Amino acid sequence: MSSFLRESIAIKSTDEVALEIHINIFLSQKEHKKISFEMGIWVKKIDKKTSQQTLQIIFPYTQKENNNDKSEAPKIEDLSHLFKDKNKNFTKLIFNEELKDINGTLELNNKLISFQEITNVDFPSIKIQEIEEGNYYRFRIIDIEMDDLIIEQQCSSFIGDPIKRSIKTIGFHINNERNLRNLQNNDNKNRVENVLFECVNTFVVCNMGVDILDSMQEKRSFRVLEDYEVWGAYLDGCVNKNEISKAVVYQFKKEGKLSDKDNQNKNEREKFKDFKLFLRFLETENNKWGAFLTGSTIITLAFITNTLFYYVTEENITSSIIVASILLVVIVIFFYSKWEK
Structure with missing residues (x-):
């Protein structure tokens, strides 16, 4: 069975592009035992070679092999409308700061940001055509089976122990060559080799009973959700409302190394071509x-x-x-x- 743990997300492009990736993982709630995986893609730079640049994102197949009911398969929801609504002010949840609005154009550190709708979705694939520098795409995969993203091992006895403790491993890959299985049509016009990353920023949203034991990437921060009302509106459907006030966030961020080539433009970062993140954590919850x-x-x-x-x-x-x-x-x-x- 395919899963995020064993196979890689593939991001392919017809042209050489530099991207910044934002990922939110919302750990499953007790009632429905499903997980949501959210991804944002910010096009930072394009080395134009063709008239129509195309970006394609392919996710590991997550529907159960013995389940032919597509209605129960994970679904991809476009979130661009949430960020185009200025009254909701959701942009600060992604960038941790307010974007500058200059005559209707959003900027961050002198970089343009334009939230674009995703129209071509054929799960588990997304195809984005005519990309431009500054385009930002945000979408959420909902109803992912828990064991597609998490391996769980109970470490407390259910006999005589009212506290349930589980050690869990969660993880995913992006353009990891070793885990890019069954990747078709990786021809000269559309290749993962054309994609480079400037930054991958991951937030793991979970309850307060989760304690990170170790991880492949260094933990950047740990905090509670600062603005309950804003986060509550944004996470509606991913995290139960009665759980939002108890939710915490772990941040993991990988950035390209600063380049010092010929002592020119020291702020330019050397990009990287693949990414993987695995976390091992202990989850404690009351066990009636x-x-x-x-x-x-x-x-x-x-x-x-x-x-x-x-x-x-x-x-x-x-x-x-x-x-x-x-x-x-x-x-x-x-x-x-x-x-x-």
Whole structure:
């Protein structure tokens, strides 16, 4: 089965382009166990060679192989309308600062930004034609199966432990050659080799019970969501409203190294051609089922103890052994069945 963990996102271009990538990962909520993956692509520079530059993004196939119902497949939502609405002021959530509005043109550090709509979507592929420097594309993939992005291993016993602890690994690749499997039509006109990155900035949005253990990229920051109302409106549908006030954000950022070629333009950054990010984290949450099992275990053990005591005092050792054995077998079968699930 394909997944973000095992296969790479492919970004291809007909021309040499330099991009800045913004990614948000919204970890699954308890109710629906789905994940949202959001990506923004800012075209910083194009070395023009053709009359119509084309950018294509291909995501790992995430629909279950035994599920032919396309209605249950992940969906790609264009978010450009959110940023064109100046009243919502969502742009500061991406850039962490206000964009300059000069006669209707948005700028950041003297770089143009123009939010563009994505019209050509054929999941799991997006095709963007006639790209220009300064174009910004933002979209969200919703209803991704959790195990397409996360591997989970429970590290606490559900028996006698009301706290659920899980060690999870989450990750994705972009243009990682080793993981670009089954990539078709990678001809001279549309290649991943034409794409270079100036920066990849990733936000992992999760609840306060998540603790990052280690990661491939250095953690830049850790914070709560500053503006509850703005973030709440933006994350509506990705994070449950009652969870937004408890959400925290981990930031991971990779930038190209500063170039010092011939001592010219030291602010120019050497670009990189691929990116991968893997995080290993511990998630802790209250486990009502575990609390129930804890109480049930205590009651059951008390019952067995009282039963054994009764039969032993009645000097009916054979009966006590039989009763205790039956109870133990029933308990073992019950807990084993729950463990397997």
